Amino acid sequence: MDWKTKEKIIKYILLFFALSSIFFLTGIVIVLFREGLPIFNKIGIIDFIFGKEWYPTYDPSSYGILSLIMGSLLVTFGAMVFSVPIGLASSVFISYILPKKLKTFVKPTIELLAGIPSVIYGLFGMKILGPFLKNVFGLPTGLTALTASIMLGIMALPTIISLSEDAITSIPKRYRDASLALGGTRWETISKVILPTASSGIVTAVILGMGRAIGETMTVLMVAGGAAAMPSSFLKPVRPMTATIAAEMGEAPVGSEHYQALFGIAIILFIITLSFNILADLASRRFKKKVSGQ
Amino acid sequence: MRKSLLIVLSALLVLTLATGVVGAQDNNLTIQGSSTVLPIAQKTAEVYMEKYDVNISVRGGGSGNGIAALIDGTTDIADASRFIKESEVKNAVDNGYYPVPHRVAMDGIAVVINPSNPVENLTLDQLQQIYTGEITNWSELGGADKEIVVVSRDSSSGTFEVFNEIAVGGKRVTPNALLQASNGAIKSVVSDTEGAIGYVGLGYLDDTLKAVKVNGVAPTNNTVASGEFPIARPLFMFTDRWPEGLTLRFINFVKSAEGQKIIEEQGFVPLF
Numbered sequence: 001m002d003w004k005t006k007e008k009i010i011k012y013i014l015l016f017f018a019l020s021s022i023f024f025l026t027g028i029v030i031v032l033f034r035e036g037l038p039i040f041n042k043i044g045i046i047d048f049i050f051g052k053e054w055y056p057t058y059d060p061s062s063y064g065i066l067s068l069i070m071g072s073l074l075v076t077f078g079a080m081v082f083s084v085p086i087g088l089a090s091s092v093f094i095s096y097i098l099p100k101k102l103k104t105f106v107k108p109t110i111e112l113l114a115g116i117p118s119v120i121y122g123l124f125g126m127k128i129l130g131p132f133l134k135n136v137f138g139l140p141t142g143l144t145a146l147t148a149s150i151m152l153g154i155m156a157l158p159t160i161i162s163l164s165e166d167a168i169t170s171i172p173k174r175y176r177d178a179s180l181a182l183g184g185t186r187w188e189t190i191s192k193v194i195l196p197t198a199s200s201g202i203v204t205a206v207i208l209g210m211g212r213a214i215g216e217t218m219t220v221l222m223v224a225g226g227a228a229a230m231p232s233s234f235l236k237p238v239r240p241m242t243a244t245i246a247a248e249m250g251e252a253p254v255g256s257e258h259y260q261a262l263f264g265i266a267i268i269l270f271i272i273t274l275s276f277n278i279l280a281d282l283a284s285r286r287f288k289k290k291v292s293g294q
Numbered sequence: 295m296r297k298s299l300l301i302v303l304s305a306l307l308v309l310t311l312a313t314g315v316v317g318a319q320d321n322n323l324t325i326q327g328s329s330t331v332l333p334i335a336q337k338t339a340e341v342y343m344e345k346y347d348v349n350i351s352v353r354g355g356g357s358g359n360g361i362a363a364l365i366d367g368t369t370d371i372a373d374a375s376r377f378i379k380e381s382e383v384k385n386a387v388d389n390g391y392y393p394v395p396h397r398v399a400m401d402g403i404a405v406v407i408n409p410s411n412p413v414e415n416l417t418l419d420q421l422q423q424i425y426t427g428e429i430t431n432w433s434e435l436g437g438a439d440k441e442i443v444v445v446s447r448d449s450s451s452g453t454f455e456v457f458n459e460i461a462v463g464g465k466r467v468t469p470n471a472l473l474q475a476s477n478g479a480i481k482s483v484v485s486d487t488e489g490a491i492g493y494v495g496l497g498y499l500d501d502t503l504k505a506v507k508v509n510g511v512a513p514t515n516n517t518v519a520s521g522e523f524p525i526a527r528p529l530f531m532f533t534d535r536w537p538e539g540l541t542l543r544f545i546n547f548v549k550s551a552e553g554q555k556i557i558e559e560q561g562f563v564p565l566f
Contacts, residue, residue, distance in 0.1 A: 055466055057449040067469070131486060140441040140489045143472060221475060226448075229469035237472050247448040247475040253356050258450065 036263030071238035078149025087160030114158035122222030125151040143225035156209035167201025200287035207280040217242040327360020327373030330452030400563035402518030402526040406503040427468030444471040445492035497561020
């Protein structure tokens, strides 16, 4: 075999592997829509998304997922309220204030947080944070949207810190030098020059963190409480979409309306995370353009 | 030459397949149906397969699916957590199948509260009002002035199905109920939450939970087996006609002292 054929074979093998993840993605999307779309025909997409009652196994059944969507959005919003300030402050601190020697130690440690299995976060939320919040607020149960928000916030931190730190570090040094040379203090440099320049990079980090939070399943299944009522406060239990799918899919008869409805929820979730990713991508493109000096 | 070889080969193939099928009939057993009965079927099948050289495949999918499979002739045993419906019997007979029920165990569901809660007894009526959200405070039931935290299984579980039918009268459980995905999760929430009420299979009772009397009857193996405890039901395995061969031997094993002991270990109430 001469080197040309070898080269060709290697090329096609690599091409095959490179395309495989696209095949998997297409496969998943096809299955998702094939199993889930029928429910939109049966119930009507408006009634499915905006219906407030989720009673899949009763006769007559109701397949309204608004309270589940609101549950997901509420805990994701809460997670961001918790993790964005902490994440932002940490990333500024790591990139500008922390000595380089310590940075090589601190950043990997934070990234280690991302490697902890979500069931462990769930256990922590269920057995430690939940009972603690219950006592602090005098609640009937500690499994609430707030508990889930804090846990998801902690889980989104590594994404947010790591990506915004990258964004801040990639700002050319001349920006900082110029600001300091003009007599700006360190704080003025950070708040008026660095953060505005890095803003779209930080937005990317936050959106990806949101994607992490809204798609998280095990933790919310364990700590959010699981009440399918319309969420009225952070101190009440909620039932996010992911938890519903995970709890009910195992015993829903294959091909039944309930099964299709769970896939329907998955479609909605897929669309939400997909749009998060597209937004993050747009923001990161803007950021690259800005830093490269247009 | 080539053609004759082909014929011989295909004849051989057909023969092997045929003997495979014939041989398989006495060694293979398929069980399908209720997910409530699934742990019973699974565990007894495992033990049985260890003792004898047979192959038993067990699947869940729900009582309805199991009985439908029996009527289609695609399963030897249909597990069911309810009795067969009249329409299903008619359908079976029309297809030339005669379903025979075998009661293999009893399933009791205990209503549990936090051990710190002084309430001792609840009626089925009160349970219905609690689970539909009409009663929301323990003081209405003779307890402390505390909000009731309603805990329920997720609505596709078999335990939910029975509890909802017997204790909640088939009505819709309040959307404020915390839905938990397993008996273990319910146990964990109820033992951590002073105002909680939940329900678990009899096998899950221990010191961390307090089982209340329902209509004045405490949930024990005896009261469930005798039918006094109201939230209980028999579990069935259905066969086509009176079983023979491996099917008969397996059902006899499930109903034997050893099989019933396995059933008790799985958290169900044995027949004797």
